[in-house]
Amino acid sequence: MRFDVSSTALLSRLQSISKVIASKNSLPILDSFLFNLEGNTLTVTASDAETRLVTSVDVMNGQGAGLFAVSAKILLDPLKELPEQPLTFDINDENLEIFIHFQNGKYNFIGQKGDTYPRQKPLNDNAISVSMDAQMLLNGISRSLFATADDELRPVMNGIYFDIHTDDLTFVASDGHKLVRLRNLAVKSPERASFILPKKPANLLKNLLAKESEQVLIKFDDNNAYVTCASFEMVCRLIEGRYPNYNSVIPQENPFRVTIDRISFLNALKRVSVFSNPASSLVKLHLKDNLITVSAQDIDFSTSAEERIVCQFDGTELSIGFKATYLIEILGNISSEEVILELADPSRAGLIIPSENDEDEDLLMLLMPMMLND
CATH class of the missing domain: 3.10.150.10 (DNA Polymerase III, subunit A, domain 2)
Structure with a gap:
């Protein structure tokens, strides 16, 4: 040759x-x-x-x-x-x-x-196909990958769940503390289907799809998925098992609604979290009269910090604690200028959603609170 x-x-x-x-x-x-x-x-x-x-x-x-x-x-x-x-x-x-x-x-x-060299098994005859724009798939993977778990006991949580309906495709990822649900209304499928994409192939796709601009075809059965693009094909083994009902953990009625500039909030969290206890990374959000006070303290080293940011909030006074590293990750994976926090009480999950979604997208992020000592 x-x-x-x-x-x-x-x-x-x-x-x-x-x-x-x-x-x-x-x-x-x-x-x-x-x-x-x-x-x-x-x-x-x-x-x-x-x-x-x-x-x-x-x-x-x-x-x-x-x-x-x-x-x-x-x-x-x-x-x-x-x-x-x-x-x-x-x-x-x-x-x-x-x-x-x-x-x-x-x-x-x-x-x-x-x-x-090992051969690749072909898909079953009942394999399902779904086609989408490469950048839509990249966006879904990029936004949700950070929320996947590293859980040996529940392997289904270690990947991105593709929930395919006849009128949309929903990307879901959760580690039990945070959850991402990104619904894409532009992807249609002739039938209802789902699969769980493991973390390693998701990371590989994230790098490869950045250079792709055409359609991507995903064909999958119960065990494997074939992802075909203009310049490459990926075959990967899927995670087997049932993904939990993610909609059941998303609170529906949240009386407190806060609208805040995302970058100001993100930067304040990055600065204040330096003063939090390294073990817990706990920050406290105190809401009152169109002001949000972000504070953290580490009693062991006698350090503390607080910053005030103007926001839109007209509910009653509320204090809630979150893990700063998770909240920073979530805000870093939203692209809108402003975000909306939907809260109920200090013990129930808070929702973080963009004030303006991208075209054909509906993004929701959920974060479980942490107990406040005071």
């Missing part, structure tokens, strides 16, 4: 899929990229046994066809340091000795047989 390829084109494709390769693999061949040459198309695969990424790159002067595997480290490290230039790959079909010729030199190493 022999082919010519641009060094930067090959490197960008390899880097985009290399993040799936685990640091410790059960099968040694999973430390490698799988190459498949057919005509002038080179298909490259990387996998960690649970998740698989496939991309392709155009080559020139392709001769022969076949499968071979190359250590990811051997290829990536030297290619990162090479300036843009054509590379010529020359592969001996008998012993898989590989020569890479370039402007000022050559590399020589031994590849591995590609037929020992």
Whole structure:
């Protein structure tokens, strides 16, 4: 086999899929990229046994066809340091000795047989398909990923729940303390379905989708999902199990409603939380007469801080405590200028929603309060 390829084109494709390769693999061949040459198309695969990424790159002067595997480290490290230039790959079909010729030199190493690389199981006949814009999928994953759990006892909480209805798609993530529900009204499906996307493939998609602008097709059955884009395909194993009824934990009647500038509130929280107890990260919000007072203290070190911010609030006086790190994360994942806090009492969950949603979106974030000592 022999082919010519641009060094930067090959490197960008390899880097985009290399993040799936685990640091410790059960099968040694999973430390490698799988190459498949057919005509002038080179298909490259990387996998960690649970998740698989496939991309392709155009080559020139392709001769022969076949499968071979190359250590990811051997290829990536030297290619990162090479300036843009054509590379010529020359592969001996008998012993898989590989020569890479370039402007000022050559590399020589031994590849591995590609037929020992794990195969991907096809989807069941009853697989369901849903199509959406790449940026919509990216937005749903980006907004909800931070709220997923790391819970060995309840693995269903460790991923993003895709709740697909005939007239919308809802992204849900929760760790028991915070919850994100992002409803996208632009995605339609012929039937009701759902799946739970694990955290690692969600993170990989977050990086890959940033460069995509076209439609994404998701096909899934009970065990696996295929996510197909213009420049890559991802196959991943889904988390099995029933996701809890997320709507039942969202309080419906919240008498206290606060409208506040998001950036002012976020920056005040970042400053005040420095003075909170590091173990609890507790901040207190005191609401009274269109003013919100954000305060924190650490009794052990005799430090405290408070800041006042103007807001719109005409209810009775209320104090409620939240974990600052969670509240900062939530506000950082909302894009509107102003946010609305919907509160009931110091022991019930507070809702944080944008004052203006993006087109075709309905975003809601929930945060459980913490007990105040006073």
